[in-house]
Amino acid sequence: MAEALILHQDCRSGNCYKIALTAALLGLPLERRDYDILRGQTRTPEFLAEVNASGNIPVLQVGTRFLPESNAACWYLAEGSALIPTDRFERADMLRWMFFEQYNHEPNIATLRFWLTFVGEANLNEFQQAQIMPKRIAGEAALKLMDEHLATRDWMVGQHLSLADITLYAYTHVCEGGAFRLGDYHHVCRWLKRVASQPGYVAMG
Amino acid sequence: MAEALILHQDCRSGNCYKIALTAALLGLPLERRDYDILRGQTRTPEFLAEVNASGNIPVLQVGTRFLPESNAACWYLAEGSALIPTDRFERADMLRWMFFEQYNHEPNIATLRFWLTFVGEANLNEFQQAQIMPKRIAGEAALKLMDEHLATRDWMVGQHLSLADITLYAYTHVCEGGAFRLGDYHHVCRWLKRVASQPGYVAMG
Numbered sequence: 415m416a417e418a419l420i421l422h423q424d425c426r427s428g429n430c431y432k433i434a435l436t437a438a439l440l441g442l443p444l445e446r447r448d449y450d451i452l453r454g455q456t457r458t459p460e461f462l463a464e465v466n467a468s469g470n471i472p473v474l475q476v477g478t479r480f481l482p483e484s485n486a487a488c489w490y491l492a493e494g495s496a497l498i499p500t501d502r503f504e505r506a507d508m509l510r511w512m513f514f515e516q517y518n519h520e521p522n523i524a525t526l527r528f529w530l531t532f533v534g535e536a537n538l539n540e541f542q543q544a545q546i547m548p549k550r551i552a553g554e555a556a557l558k559l560m561d562e563h564l565a566t567r568d569w570m571v572g573q574h575l576s577l578a579d580i581t582l583y584a585y586t587h588v589c590e591g592g593a594f595r596l597g598d599y600h601h602v603c604r605w606l607k608r609v610a611s612q613p614g615y616v617a618m619g
Numbered sequence: 620m621a622e623a624l625i626l627h628q629d630c631r632s633g634n635c636y637k638i639a640l641t642a643a644l645l646g647l648p649l650e651r652r653d654y655d656i657l658r659g660q661t662r663t664p665e666f667l668a669e670v671n672a673s674g675n676i677p678v679l680q681v682g683t684r685f686l687p688e689s690n691a692a693c694w695y696l697a698e699g700s701a702l703i704p705t706d707r708f709e710r711a712d713m714l715r716w717m718f719f720e721q722y723n724h725e726p727n728i729a730t731l732r733f734w735l736t737f738v739g740e741a742n743l744n745e746f747q748q749a750q751i752m753p754k755r756i757a758g759e760a761a762l763k764l765m766d767e768h769l770a771t772r773d774w775m776v777g778q779h780l781s782l783a784d785i786t787l788y789a790y791t792h793v794c795e796g797g798a799f800r801l802g803d804y805h806h807v808c809r810w811l812k813r814v815a816s817q818p819g820y821v822a823m824g
Contacts, residue, residue: 468723468764479708483715483722490711503684506695509714510688517688517721518673544749559673 417477419491420445422465426532427451428524428584429484430472431618436488436580438616440495452532484584485512488577497580499572508571511578514556515585522553524585526592553592557599560586564601568608575612583609588618622682624696625650627670631737632656633729633789634689635677636823640785641693643821645700657737689789690717693782702785704777713776716783719761720790727758729790731797758797762804765791769806773813780817788814793823 419437421444423430437444449455449471457469466473466482473480474487481487489512492498499505526549529538538546560582563570570578587606590596596603609615624642626649628635642649654660654676662674671678671687678685679692686692694717697703704710731754734743743751765787768775775783792811795801801808814820 467767468760476708481708481711481715483718485718486711486715489714490707493707493710502695502698503681503686505698506686506691509694510686510691513688513690513718513721516718517726521722521726541749541753544746548746555673562672 418445418475419443420447420475421487422447422449422456422471422473422475424449424451424456424471425619427471428527428588428618429520432484432581432584433472433474433487433491435584435616436491436497436577439497439575439580439612439614440491441614442491485516485577485581488512488581492577496574497577499574499576501572504572504576508576508578511570512581514559515578515581518552518559519556519582520585522549522556523589523592523594525549526553526594527585527588528592530593531591550593553589553594557586557589557594557602561599561601564605568605575609579605579609584618623650623680624648625652625680626692627652627654627661627676627678627680629654629656629661629676630824632676633732633793633823634725637689637786637789638677638679638692638696640789640821641696641702641782644702644780644785644817644819645696646819647696690721690782690786693717693786697782701779702782704779704781706777709777709781713781713783716775717786719764720783720786723757723764724761724787725790727754727761728794728797728799730754731758731799732790732793733797735798736796755798758794758799762791762794762799762807766804766806769810773810780814784810784814789823 419442421430421433423446425448434444451471456471462469465480470482472484472487473482474490481490499508529542569575570582583606586602624647626635626638628651630653639649656676661676667674670685675687677689677692678687679695686695704713734740734747774780775787788811791807
């Protein structure tokens with residue numbers, strides 16, 4: 415990787431952690447710059463002008479270019495490595511689980527964790543309050559689908575660890591912060607241990 | 620493409636349309652099998668057992684294998700074609716917009732279109748009613764971000780049409796079905812015409 419890699423992050427974010435974990439498993443040097451999203455540090459005029467106009471993190475900086483969206487950043491880092499399957503169908507199937515993660519998993523599990531652990535239930539507005547129950551139901555459905563999938567295999571796709579595992583690991587392993595009952599999902603729990611035992615693994619934070 | 624391609628679809632779905640449009644632009648033969656999601660035809664025991672355990676469409680069938688998630692299916696079809704940039708950063712940047720589409724765009728714009736055009740506002744439950752306003756705001760933010768991005772370029776990524784354009788086109792061009800004011804987004808409107816004028820383009824439905 416010829417250009418310097420800088421991760422603009424909040425270290426409590428699983429989306430940021432995915433990128434750090436991918437870099438660690440690949441042995442890539444990654445500079446990390448911290449922002450506190452609860453203090454609006456990603457909504458400053460400087461951040462919006464220079465890093466990401468939408469005010470979101472993570473952003474992976476590659477030299478002078480900026481790449482938002484956690485799963486796209488993981489893809490960028492992992493191209494050509496063993497974290498992306500060489501088989502065409504498996505590669506698309508890996509992306510399938512990464513889109514599932516952003517559509518069915520993160521908006522429910524990560525959002526409830528953010529609301530309940532960092533914002534505080536008493537501080538939620540009426541729109542957020544109304545979304546707790548549908549997000550609970552949808553998050554449980556996502557965990558159940560993963561658990562059934564992992565009942566007959568060690569990894570989400572193919573025979574090896576891939577970005578599908580890394581990106582889904584990030585918020586699954588801290589889902590109790592959103593009051594999900596992780597212990598109900600036995601196959602998921604065994605898979606979490608499998609991911610955490612990989613050489614180069616780093617913990618969140 | 621050696622194996623037969625079958626799209627399990629509801630022809631009103633923009634997520635299904637993305638895949639059909641990608642195949643059409645690439646000149647790939649694609650058999651289409653129709654289901655009516657409003658009549659529960661993707662929740663039958665047969666569908667859940669054979670096509671997709673989560674009961675969602677689209678699913679791209681490749682021979683005897685099944686690939687859910689619209690953007691992953693588009694990727695599968697387009698690998699090795701001009702619809703995916705050859706530059707590593709641009710390729711990741713294309714995925715960035717495809718994840719943006721599934722996280723910031725589709726859950727707001729497609730969902731409001733589905734609720735208002737196909738379900739009917741009077742038939743929404745209280746959780747859905749409470750989400751109309753936040754989805755309106757988030758959908759407008761997504762369209763505004765696209766409009767600003769397209770103010771200085773013809774295509775979402777690089778100098779050519781890519782999957783970023785195709786996947787974002789699908790629900791943007793019918794966003795008025797969700798009561799979004801498409802005419803407010805001038806650069807988006809010009810870009811929609813650009814996409815629709817591509818050789819091989821097919822309309823939705």
